[in-house]
Amino acid sequence: MKRTFLTAGVLISLALIPITMYLVSPNYDSLNPVHRYVATSIVDKWTQYEETVPRFERATLDIDTLLGMLNFYEGAFARRIFRIRPDELGFMGKFYSLDKPTDLIKIDNVVLEKSPNHAETGVQYYPRHAFKDYREMMASMQTTLGRRLYIDSGYRSPGRQAYLFFYYLVKTSDFVLMENARWIAMPGFSEHGSPLYTAIDFISEEGINGFSEKQTAEDFEKLEEYKWLQQNAARFNFYLSYPRENIIGVAFEPWHWHWEGDTSIFSSANTPQIGPNP
Numbered sequence: 253m254k255r256t257f258l259t260a261g262v263l264i265s266l267a268l269i270p271i272t273m274y275l276v277s278p279n280y281d282s283l284n285p286v287h288r289y290v291a292t293s294i295v296d297k298w299t300q301y302e303e304t305v306p307r308f309e310r311a312t313l314d315i316d317t318l319l320g321m322l323n324f325y326e327g328a329f330a331r332r333i334f335r336i337r338p339d340e341l342g343f344m345g346k347f348y349s350l351d352k353p354t355d356l357i358k359i360d361n362v363v364l365e366k367s368p369n370h371a372e373t374g375v376q377y378y379p380r381h382a383f384k385d386y387r388e389m390m391a392s393m394q395t396t397l398g399r400r401l402y403i404d405s406g407y408r409s410p411g412r413q414a415y416l417f418f419y420y421l422v423k424t425s426d427f428v429l430m431e432n433a434r435w436i437a438m439p440g441f442s443e444h445g446s447p448l449y450t451a452i453d454f455i456s457e458e459g460i461n462g463f464s465e466k467q468t469a470e471d472f473e474k475l476e477e478y479k480w481l482q483q484n485a486a487r488f489n490f491y492l493s494y495p496r497e498n499i500i501g502v503a504f505e506p507w508h509w510h511w512e513g514d515t516s517i518f519s520s521a522n523t524p525q526i527g528p529n530p
């Protein structure tokens with residue numbers, strides 16, 4: 253009898269270990285094994301779902317849909333992660349918005365014929381007001397340099413950002429939240445989700461973006477196109493967001509530029525416009 257109680261006691265204690273590990277606060281420097289397991293299963297579920305979403309809708313994933321497909325433990329964990337104040341992870345950027353821009357346009361996929369394996373940009377979205385400046389900037393670059401850049405990533409919804417945050421946490425940041433925050437912002441905190449000052453990640457005609465497999469930021473930094481941007485982008489209202497040693501706490505991202513022009517032209521009278529690339 254005594255032995256039965258003892259065995260039951262040991263079993264209960266063993267069962268409590270994962271529950272306790274689940275309930276403790278996430279360790280910013282290294283998630284514990286239970287949190288790793290939950291984070292991995294979140295990424296697996298979202299990846300499976302993402303593969304069923306048409307490519308042209310992947311940049312605008314809906315965050316409530318993503319959270320809604322998780323079980324109780326996964327959902328509660330994801331919400332806990334997104335409740336962490338980004339400055340606690342060393343990210344000093346500001347909160348932009350969880351709202352969708354009203355003037356998003358869809359930009360067709362581009363096959364980069366000169367890249368080694370014919371990389372593609374995928375369908376992208378970008379606010380019409382800033383797209384005009386981007387288009388003029390590329391026309392000018394083409395004229396003076398004989399080359400241009402493409403949009404590798406434009407507007408990203410909070411849902412897309414949520415997916416990417418967990419994806420990189422599991423796949424490349426080795427479950428270290430502090431490291432992950434240097435590379436990818438929480439939903440609402442990304443310039444890619446800012447309705448007005450939306451960022452673009454550029455990619456060259458040869459498929460160099462500085463962060464794909466086997467590439468480094470220096471690969472993009474060496475491009476003539478990058479030097480051209482440094483000298484000319486401001487004329488078109490585009491600015492480098494994350495230079496080396498920036499105070500925001502984000503890694504050097506020579507490919508990431510945000511639009512920052514005159515927004516006084518906006519009024520609530522603007523009607524939503526979603527349509528083909530003009």
Ligand SMILES: [Zn+2]
Binds near residue numbers: 444451
């Ligand atoms: Zn970016």
